[in-house]
Amino acid sequence: MTKEDKQTEQKIFDAATEIFEEKGLDAARMQDIADRAGINKALLHYYFRSKEKLFTAVFDALAERMFMKFAGIFEEEMSVEEKIRYFFRKHMDFLQKNPRLPLFILTEVNRNPKLVDRLIGKVNIIQIKSKLSKDKDIDIPEELVPHLMVTIVSMSFFPIIAKPLLKALLQKTGVDYNHFIKERIQFAPDFVISALKNNSSELKTQNNE
Amino acid sequence: MTKEDKQTEQKIFDAATEIFEEKGLDAARMQDIADRAGINKALLHYYFRSKEKLFTAVFDALAERMFMKFAGIFEEEMSVEEKIRYFFRKHMDFLQKNPRLPLFILTEVNRNPKLVDRLIGKVNIIQIKSKLSKDKDIDIPEELVPHLMVTIVSMSFFPIIAKPLLKALLQKTGVDYNHFIKERIQFAPDFVISALKNNSSELKTQNNE
């Protein structure tokens, strides 16, 4: 493979990534991808054979980008409180730079459930779980850890996923969306930690009734 | 318009609702809709002129279904705590019966931002906000109410939206998805109320630093 090959293939791949992420598999057009890459439509098939194969390559790369942020994000010496603050700061910052990524992944996975297998291996859920369960200051019951994790990612993901809607609704109450998101990076960890510090064992009891 | 007209139009509309909700505008096929309605493809155009017009009608109806649940959901005489528990119970129950609805709305709005205008009027955000801000037991600062609302809907929506992914991840830790959702209807309000009772004025201070 020569140097020019690599450059062209890369140009195609980058263009395809943008188009697929923006429009999804169904609405994306091979012509649009070729145009954005500045080459001919036939070249797409020369390098990637079919739309489906090109999409799969792009999906794998985007899934990698999405879940890279989770693996090993926590330093061992952090307290749970520090870990939670650190996560919101890093994760929401990442999402603001990749606002279309979460909805792309969720939509495509919903359309084709087989895609779950392609990304489920990318996140070591057991490791992350173990890093949230042990702490000296805050006692988190084992059974609560999944709920805590889902709560944290929900609070981080949802305001980005629902941006157009949320922006319009906030506007009606006189709040600016970007300002809201900035506040949220502070509010979200405060809120979660406040709930945990209050009485996490009480949460457990009520949960198991 | 005769009785048969109404029946056929309704059959088409119901079939279109199912197909569009499942596949989205781009992937939906007029032939699929005709098949599901048990009629001919040409009849779709007789009643709705174009795919776009049929879609818009369906979108409006689904947006209505989605946001009906918000308007006037709270009884005046409830405490904030009761309102929060009531919301999670009703809303997550609704989402379990309409699991594809949220992602449909979010995806289509993202694809075509003009759709926001069609649903923004359906939810009286000012009214909902006012119903959450006044309470005798829990003091919630005015500026925190939007964050509280977004937190609540995030916790309710996200586990449903991310079902395929979440199901696979939970399985790796030995947790059943349906059981998790059942638990969550109890956990989510407990968690939110725990955070609020702990120290909501402290949240405010840290938020505005």
Next chain:
DNA sequence: GTCTATAGAAGGATAGAC
């Protein structure tokens, strides 16, 4: 109001020249 048949356009994919 409902059907069959088909127009007309668009999109994915390939053949073949250079």
Next chain:
DNA sequence: GTCTATCCTTCTATAGAC
């Protein structure tokens, strides 16, 4: 490796018979 030209299928939409 890259291009032009074209095939083939699919899809929306319409014409016209009943």
